[in-house]
Amino acid sequence: MVKGITVDLWDTLITDGHTMEHKRDEKRADMIMRILRLDESYRVKIMDFFVELVASFKCPLERNEWALLPYTQLQHLFDLIGVRVSDEQFEEILRIYTEEALDILPKLIEADVREILLELKSDYKIALISNTGRTPGRVLRKILKELNILDVFDALIFSDEVHLRKPNAQIFLLACEKLGTKPGETAHIGDSVNIDFLGARDAGLKPIQFLPDENRAFMHPLVKSLKDVRKVIEEHYD
Ligand SMILES: [Mg+2]
Numbered sequence: 001m002v003k004g005i006t007v008d009l010w011d012t013l014i015t016d017g018h019t020m021e022h023k024r025d026e027k028r029a030d031m032i033m034r035i036l037r038l039d040e041s042y043r044v045k046i047m048d049f050f051v052e053l054v055a056s057f058k059c060p061l062e063r064n065e066w067a068l069l070p071y072t073q074l075q076h077l078f079d080l081i082g083v084r085v086s087d088e089q090f091e092e093i094l095r096i097y098t099e100e101a102l103d104i105l106p107k108l109i110e111a112d113v114r115e116i117l118l119e120l121k122s123d124y125k126i127a128l129i130s131n132t133g134r135t136p137g138r139v140l141r142k143i144l145k146e147l148n149i150l151d152v153f154d155a156l157i158f159s160d161e162v163h164l165r166k167p168n169a170q171i172f173l174l175a176c177e178k179l180g181t182k183p184g185e186t187a188h189i190g191d192s193v194n195i196d197f198l199g200a201r202d203a204g205l206k207p208i209q210f211l212p213d214e215n216r217a218f219m220h221p222l223v224k225s226l227k228d229v230r231k232v233i234e235e236h237y238d
Contacts, residue, residue: 004181008190009130167199
């Protein structure tokens with residue numbers, strides 16, 4: 001009997017497509033070059049770093065542990081491009097780097113995400129489990145508030161705050177602990193096969209893949225809309 005649901009954030013509840021994050025990265029590169037007074041030759045190095053960063057998000061491993069926090073991401077970048085940064089410059093860059101998504105806001109993946117979550121909430125406890133990237137939990141809370149879904153969660157777990165990333169089983173178990181549900185009583189919904197589906201399954205939760213777009217690897221059970229989550233839980237896991 002499922003009593004709790006954990007939900008992924010990016011590309012499950014909110015999305016911004018490839019182009020919006022690319023635009024933010026271009027603005028981040030501009031800002032870093034301006035503050036550090038770097039010449040144009042650094043632009044491509046900084047943009048290459050963002051490519052490596054995104055690859056690290058898709059495949060969290062011990063060797064890319066530096067991608068866990070915005071602070072360590074920037075340290076990695078500055079090592080990579082070989083520049084010296086004062087404490088004041090680092091602070092200023094970190095603040096702008098982490099708050100860029102407030103200027104270019106992501107969108108809800110479905111217009112009625114709030115209504116769907118509130119309907120599920122009548123029977124299930126709900127936790128968010130997000131692997132944060134350049135935008136930390138502190139800023140994501142503001143974004144969720146802006147999108148009017150912050151208040152629907154019983155627990156919020158952001159990787160930069162708990163220093164754990166999916167697919168690590170510990171982050172799923174922590175979510176269950178916060179919800180007061182056993183892993184076997186908890187469904188997890190997320191778009192990624194290795195980070196969400198397999199991670200949740202290995203932690204003993206009941207995984208459901210969120211797959212709005214057909215052209216991707218998929219697992220079973222899956223939902224194409226968040227509206228179908230209740231039906232899939234009842235059919236497969238109750
Ligand atoms: Mg996701």
